[in-house]
Amino acid sequence: MILDGKGKLFGKISIVDVLIVLVVLGAIAGVGYKLTRSQIGVGGAFTKPDKIEISFYSDEVPEFVAKAISNGDLAKDFDRNVVYGKVTKVEVGNSVSWASNEKGQLVPSTKKGYSSIKVTVEGEGIYRDGKSSSGVVFGSADYYTGRTTILLAGNATFQCRIYDIKKKG
Known part of the structure; x- marks a missing residue:
């Protein structure tokens, strides 16, 4: 038995x-x-990080915020405390505000005391080029073009969208 x-x-x-x-x-x-x-196993200690260039864009930030960012400043995700890398380029332009005209059409205009800003950052992450979507993993968080985030760069914090992600070299 x-x-x-x-x-x-x-x-x-x-x-x-x-x-x-x-x-x-x-x-x-x-x-x-x-x-x-999971991405923890793939993007953890077993994978060599890629050199990444990521750009952030905001239509409208106060001018003093745009002036508070310089090349070489550390850039990171304010909410997740994830480091993207160092700022390599800051482009400041006219703010872009959308409003309806007398015909009900949306038209762009500028707002006094505000600027648009594009911040380019270089850092290390795991680049993923997929069939349906491409993105990058910084730390343990996924980032994609078009995603809204709060960027902390230098002495400035502002809400923006991820404008572009490129793998360098």
Whole structure:
């Protein structure tokens, strides 16, 4: 008999012990599978980071905010505290505000005391070029063109969109 009267397998091992071992092995296999399929396993310590150029754009920031950013400033995601890299280029232009004219059409205009800003940053991340979408992983967070974020660069913080992402070299 496989089980004896005391509930032992082959008279030596308790069936409860066998079940505990199977549950532990299943949990280890599940965690291993999850780590090999997620970005943590792919973009963690096992993957060499790529050199990334990422640009951020905002239609309208106060002029003093635009003046507070310089080349070489550290740039990071304000909410997630994820570092993008160093600012390499700051382009300041006229602000872009949209309003309706007398015909009900949306037309662009400028707003006194405000500027548009495009900030280009170089840093290290994991570039992903997929069939349906491309993006980059900084830290453990995914970033894509068009995503809204709050950028902290130099002494300035402002809401913007990711304008462009490029893999360098």
